[in-house]
Amino acid sequence: MRDLAALQARFAAGLDAPVPDTGTQDLFVGESEQVRQRLGIYRGNAKANAAKAIAAAYPVVEKIVGGEFFSGLASEYQSRFPSVNGDLNEYGGAFAAFLVDFPPAVEIPYLAQVACLEWRVHCAHYAADPGPFDPARLACVPPEHQLLLRPRLHPACHVLQAAYPIARIWEVHQDTFSGEFKVDFTGDASYALVYRPRFRVEVAQISNAEAAFLGEALDAQTLGCALAAAQLRDASFNLGRSLSEWVRSAVIVDFKLNGE
């Protein structure tokens, strides 16, 4: 007898059913009205827990659309993409893809791209910590071999390309933002860098050349390759200045020597 499996499958179907009471009531002790009400608590818990996870991962999307509309989005997302993981911090990764496809959200054309950025910010919070970086190790590299070094980016780093200025949109919606609430939508493609100097995740708008450089670095390419990719976009790209800034802000956390 596999009664437990059958019972759990029925209970689960009852929890996910669009309307309460789809034939699970006879599993439980009590009068039907009481059982219906109490089943409602479990139905509500499952929804509330997943909704809380979505809200925690997408605070800027929530600010942009407002709490009520966001609740509707979260609810619809849950019915299309129910949680499959006991770790709720991993729930919500398909929200950007969902927004692209969900007509009521399409009216805000940059919303899905902002969601994409927020998911990277969310994941960056939980990314691994880099090991210690010893710059002295690089001192023995002869100058003619320096471009063969492979910069290693912090595990939290991610580069995004978007049709809208998503880094700026993200910035003006932060609780700590005190500047002018203004976003310039006139540009073409924009590039955002997600990074985590210590424990707080940051987002910066970066240039096409910087994005090209960091994209190569994420692909474990050499400094020489990354530099060439950057200079193809912008001949005036300054390697020394960029490297020292990225090392300072823990975007680059180490350099691998040739053969490492």
Added chain:
Amino acid sequence: MSLLSAPEGKAAVRGIGIGLRARHYREFLDSHPRADWLEVHSENYFGDGGYDLHVLEHVRSQYPVSLHGVALSLGSADGVRTAHLAKLKRLADRIEPALVSEHLCWGAIGPRHFNDLLPLPYTREALAQVASHVMQVQESLHRRILIENVSSYLQFRASELSEFAFLAELAKRSGCAILLDVNNVFVNSVNHGFDPEQALLEIPTQAIGEIHLAGHCAAGELLIDDHGSRVVPQVWKLYETACRRFGPVPTLIEWDTSIPPLDILLDEAAMAARVSQAICA
């Protein structure tokens, strides 16, 4: 069963602990609040790195720590989620906690996870399955774990045993310890109509490893286990009974919604210490 005893050299849990939540991180980083030990929800620290783990490693250097899981779904008919268990094992290896606990419930079936503590039918079939899953976890973690009674709003017609007889038998079969949530006993006694004092008599004294205390709220005739307020007088009274029956057991103050300033939690912990010491001294 040496395989299943707690690893040697780990700080033992004694006295009254509190649940560590993100709201109080700063105070634990900047000072050393007077708590005997701390408990965290394991799943909140499943990441590869970052701030939460940094804080947990910091407090672990100062306090005994207990990892309390909420989503391993030990009661699932289709088995323990091995990816989830692997994450728990990685965390336990990293933190070397004094205690590891989970719930007597299920939350997942097939691909779906409800992220909730759903009640089990207390049948012999379920008992055999849960016992086997608990043993699988204990073998993986190389330690004895504690299993907690949950609050519930529904009871299955199929149940053959009482909740507490089921838990006692589970401890006997799997070798696990029991984490007795006294608030859950009270909540269930109201929701399902039984005598909570009698229920405590069904729990074998030697299996108890930890007690939980928390607040609940009322929704009509039903009590909801929301961990959002102080422990109520009836639950303190039941805790006195538990102290008389089980002796001095490490006890935790849990607070998960409307989390108050740390002083309130420490005040609840002081109250628990007074009750326990008055009876067990």
